[in-house]
Amino acid sequence: MGLPQFLFLIEGLKWTLALVAIAFVGGTVAGLSVALARTSGIRVLERATAGYIALFQGTPLLMQLFVVYYGLALAGLRLDAWVAVAAGFTLHASAYLGEIWRGSIEAVPWGQIEAARALNLRYLVRMRHVVMPQALRISMPATIGFLVQLLKGTSLAAIVGFTELTRAGSIVSNQIFEPLTVFAIVGALYFALCWPLSIWGTRIERRLATATR
Numbered sequence: 306m307g308l309p310q311f312l313f314l315i316e317g318l319k320w321t322l323a324l325v326a327i328a329f330v331g332g333t334v335a336g337l338s339v340a341l342a343r344t345s346g347i348r349v350l351e352r353a354t355a356g357y358i359a360l361f362q363g364t365p366l367l368m369q370l371f372v373v374y375y376g377l378a379l380a381g382l383r384l385d386a387w388v389a390v391a392a393g394f395t396l397h398a399s400a401y402l403g404e405i406w407r408g409s410i411e412a413v414p415w416g417q418i419e420a421a422r423a424l425n426l427r428y429l430v431r432m433r434h435v436v437m438p439q440a441l442r443i444s445m446p447a448t449i450g451f452l453v454q455l456l457k458g459t460s461l462a463a464i465v466g467f468t469e470l471t472r473a474g475s476i477v478s479n480q481i482f483e484p485l486t487v488f489a490i491v492g493a494l495y496f497a498l499c500w501p502l503s504i505w506g507t508r509i510e511r512r513l514a515t516a517t518r
Contacts, residue, residue, distance in 0.1 A: 306481060306487060310481060313473055313476070317472065318473075320468060320470075321459050324459050324462060324467075325459060327395065328391065329452060329455060331391075332396075332398025332401075333402060334399075335403070336399040337402075338399075339358065339404075340402075340403045340407045340409075345428070357403075358403060361400030366458055370465055371465070372393075373390075373392055374386065374389040386467045390462040390465060401451050402448065405444050406444050408444075409444035410436055412440070413435075413436050417435060417436075445506070446507075446513065449502055449509065450503075453503055456498055457495060470494060474487050474491040
């Protein structure tokens with residue numbers, strides 16, 4: 306495999322990272338809203354967001370991408386492959402991050418929430434200054450773990466024609482007929498991204514376990 310083919314893989318890697326960044330940032334914003342709605346005490350919001358989470362956790366990511374790209378096109382809304390996969394991964398991330406953070410919010414000691422209520426702090430102030438700083442710290446290992454899964458899951462974007470790292474590997478492999486070499490490099494690039502994140506998540510988890518002893 307020559308330099309032009311390797312640079313094409315790097316170009317695919319660039320789009321993989323861009324997709325992960327957009328999906329994670331968008332999923333963070335939407336997921337935080339989902340988590341707050343799930344713990345708001347308002348029954349309608351809690352049931353609606355529980356259904357939202359169940360929908361995305363109970364269906365394959367591949368099917369979700371198909372629905373966003375092909376389903377919306379059948380309904381008359383044709384999206385560019387880049388927009389479709391970004392929207393699909395953002396919705397997917399928001400459901401998973403929302404559930405991760407919902408569990409973290411509920412893991413905050415109840416006594417601290419009662420103390421905040423005793424101080425007459427409103428819900429948003431209570432969440433911002435008392436609950437969320439602790440909840441986000443608790444959620445860090447699971448959030449990083451999901452980020453790793455999201456990074457690997459971007460390979461499914463190839464199914465709708467989006468040229469990320471895996472699809473770039475397929476294109477190069479079809480050109481030079483060296484699939485083992487090409488996908489060994491593709492796998493190495495994924496590993497170089499995912500392994501440091503996994504180590505980081507493990508270290509944070511150990512620190513949290515030590516701090517709670």
